[in-house]
Amino acid sequence: MPWEKSFDEDEAVGKAMKVFWEKGFEAASLADLIAGTGITRGSLYNAFGGKEQLFVRTLRKYDKDQRRAMLAELEAMDDPEKAITALFEGIVAESLSDAEKKGCFLVNTASEFTTHSEEINSIVRNGLRETEAFLQRSLEVGQARQRFPNALDPAPTAKALMALIVAIRVLARGLFDEASLKTIAAQAQRLLR
Numbered sequence: 572m573p574w575e576k577s578f579d580e581d582e583a584v585g586k587a588m589k590v591f592w593e594k595g596f597e598a599a600s601l602a603d604l605i606a607g608t609g610i611t612r613g614s615l616y617n618a619f620g621g622k623e624q625l626f627v628r629t630l631r632k633y634d635k636d637q638r639r640a641m642l643a644e645l646e647a648m649d650d651p652e653k654a655i656t657a658l659f660e661g662i663v664a665e666s667l668s669d670a671e672k673k674g675c676f677l678v679n680t681a682s683e684f685t686t687h688s689e690e691i692n693s694i695v696r697n698g699l700r701e702t703e704a705f706l707q708r709s710l711e712v713g714q715a716r717q718r719f720p721n722a723l724d725p726a727p728t729a730k731a732l733m734a735l736i737v738a739i740r741v742l743a744r745g746l747f748d749e750a751s752l753k754t755i756a757a758q759a760q761r762l763l764r
Contacts, residue, residue, distance in 0.1 A: 580618055581632075583608045588629035592676045595683060596626050596691075623688060630694050633676040638698055642705050651709035652718050652763065655732070659756040662736060666743030666752060678740040703733045710763075719763055728762055735759045 590607035591599050601622060605612055619625040641661070648654040666674070673679075680687070681695045707729035713719040739755050747755075 578608075578610050578614065578618075583610055583618070584625070584628045584632050587625050588632055588676070591626055591629050592633070592673050592679070593671065595679060596622075597683065597686060623691075627690055627694070630676065630680060630691060634694060634698050638677060638702065642702065645709075646705065650718075651713040651716070654709055655706065655763065656760065659736070659739075659759050662739050663743075663749075663752045663756050666739060667749055669743070672744045674744045675740040678737055681737075682741070699733065699737075702736070703729050706732045713763070723763070731762055732759055735762075 586608045587604055590603050593599075594603060599622075601612065601615075604615060604622065604625065608615070610618070615621075615625065619628060641658075645654040645658055648657065677695060677698045680691065681699065684692060684695065687695075707725045710719060710723065710725035710728055714721060714723065714725065735755055735758065739752055742755070743752055
């Protein structure tokens, strides 16, 4: 008799994402995933193929639902300076409201970079590159509109801003307090001057 799926696959991916986000890929056991999703071991393997394939699905879901959605909102803003400011303020606010100190799923995965497959690493690299590209485009548009100084070099400034985003995401997991996170975000604004 063929296997029949008795659960919503997207819902299961969302639940598995919470498990991986909280524990990381390596620390999340199959038992954790079964408990977190409410599906059986056999169903997990039949639907997703295994732990790594499920992790890939969760990372893609996070990237689409969180990072890409956020960038789409920022891209829609007509003011590149306000968009960059909103990005940093949003990251700090999100980090401060994260009672579980989960951080950013994509950045967390980047910190485990050497333990992952090329497919997972590619998702992380692409996500970080797309965010950096958004920053660079914003800087270029801001320069064209004379909102940022001509002496500002968009490519390395975008890399520096990306590094500050990663710093906030990592340090907000319990190492830095609100004032320190806001100081990092303020430093990002200083780079634009």
